[in-house]
Amino acid sequence: MGAALPLGEPVPADGSFPAGTRADPATAFGVYLHVPFCRVRCGYCDFNTYTSDELRGARQDQYADTLLREVALARQILDGIGPRRPAATVFFGGGTPTLLPPGDLGRMLAGVRDAFGIADGAEVTVEANPDTVTDAVAAELAASGVTRLSIGMQSAVPHVLAALDRTHDPANVRTAVAAARAAGLDVSVDLIYGAPGESLEDWRTSVRTAVDLAPDHVSAYALIIEDGTKLARQIRRGEVPAPDDDLQADMYELVDDALGAAGFEWYEVSNWARSDEQRSRHNLAYWQGTDWWGFGPGAHSHIGGVRFWNVKHPAAYAQRLASRESPAAGREVPDVAARTLENVLLRTRIREGLPVSEVLGEGRHAVATLIADGLIDGPSAIHGRIVLTRRGRLLADAVVRALTD
Structure with a gap:
């Protein structure tokens, strides 16, 4: 029946977002x-x-x-x-x-x-x-x-x-x-x-x-x-x-x-x-970190920088909606550090890669070593993007750790 839901702050019964939340019309x-x-x-x-x-x-x-x-x-x-x-x-x-x-x-x-x-x-x-x-x-x-x-x-x-x-x-x-x-x-x-x-x-x-x-x-x-x-x-x-x-x-x-x-x-x-x-x-x-709404029991969503997730069991989900309540079980607004880590984790997995400029602090110093180890593509890095080699795809978690430590 799936892993436990994450911890988070409670969601109002009407499902409303935290004050000040805005959805960017240019975001898919x-x-x-x-x-x-x-x-x-x-x-x-x-x-x-x-x-x-x-x-x-x-x-x-x-x-x-x-x-x-x-x-x-x-x-x-x-x-x-x-x-x-x-x-x-x-x-x-x-x-x-x-x-x-x-x-x-x-x-x-x-x-x-x-x-x-x-x-x-x-x-x-x-x-x-x-x-x-x-x-x-x-x-x-x-x-x-x-x-x-x-x-x-x-x-x-x-x-x-x-x-x-x-x-x-x-x-x-x-x-x-x-x-x-x-x-x-x-x-x-x-x-x-x-x-x-x-x-x-x-x-x-x-x-x-x-x-x-x-x-x-x-x-x-x-x-x-x-x-x-x-x-x-x-x-x-x-x-x-x-x-x-x-x-x-x-x-x-x-x-x-x-x-x-x-x-x-x-x-x-x-x-x-x-x-x-x-x-x-x-x-x-x-x-790529765009917006989506996940409908259904246990589904996760991301809208305007807010992450939220629904109650897990179909019976609890149905009961909430029958009572005209939001089925959301919790939510969070990730801070800058969490978003930076997530951005590196997700964007390095795709062929277009991650702009080197989005790697912060000591992580940027790891780029040369990762090139030398054959984990990221050297020419792509010279042109400002971190793109995994095939060996890097096999060791993607290690690349993320090096870029975020």
Whole structure:
């Protein structure tokens, strides 16, 4: 059911922002819609998701109406801090958004359109489990305004999927991609590497399969063991091995080589696209620090320098909104030091990099050493930007520590 929410100051029942908060009309505005339902809890996952026996009174068939109450509340709150901005990106994440009927997702999207407007050419993404995507589902999503499907492939190897507790049929990934293409949707596939028992050859099979699907975009994430998950408990008891850092580094290099040879270019440490136009604009907005409102239980938002987050459980979320109260559980206004650290952490991950001028204090003296160590690109640094080399992408956390110590 996800990691604990951060601490923060309480939010007024009406959800109003701290005095003086203003939204910059020149800053892009994105919308995240969280659908917290899953058929099965994957052993590695610590997202805020719930299976049917964990809902405790919350109902999937009422979820769209509940979330639309938060959309209406957000419109009222945002109208008080600046001019209305249309959504440049909309992202349905989860959980498994496609466990809901496509008509429900369409109503949620229509509610966003009615409340804020959706910009011309906006990117509208739905995450999907391959088993839930049919020609009819993809066509209905496209008709509602969805432009992009992000398909949770994870692996093409059955024993790796089993180690991750993924229950989808690997063959359905190809079916889902074909359905999305037939509906005119852009396609991204998500992969995970470093699962217990996964060999380098297993990973090569998955990467080759993903490339053969000819998607527009690929995300490949190293498996991270999160406290409180089933997989963390299995590793602690010695039932399965922990991920091997050296093997995961080899896997990263393999996918980077394979995708580069297939015409993809990295634009963020874990993301590759065939062209700049096919990057995930929604996720780039997070890395670039723009504004977004996250709707749904446990969703996080950032508006006008204020960060806030909703109560976690769907039942508590529904109860707050039924009582005409904000579902926000807490908020914070990060200080300059926190924002500087976050800026370095996020901006160094993307291909455009971080302006050297935004590195403060002793961190700027680390640049020469990082170039010498092969972690950041020398010519880019000479031109005023910190851009990770591939070795630097593998050691991105170490680069951030050097730049912020």
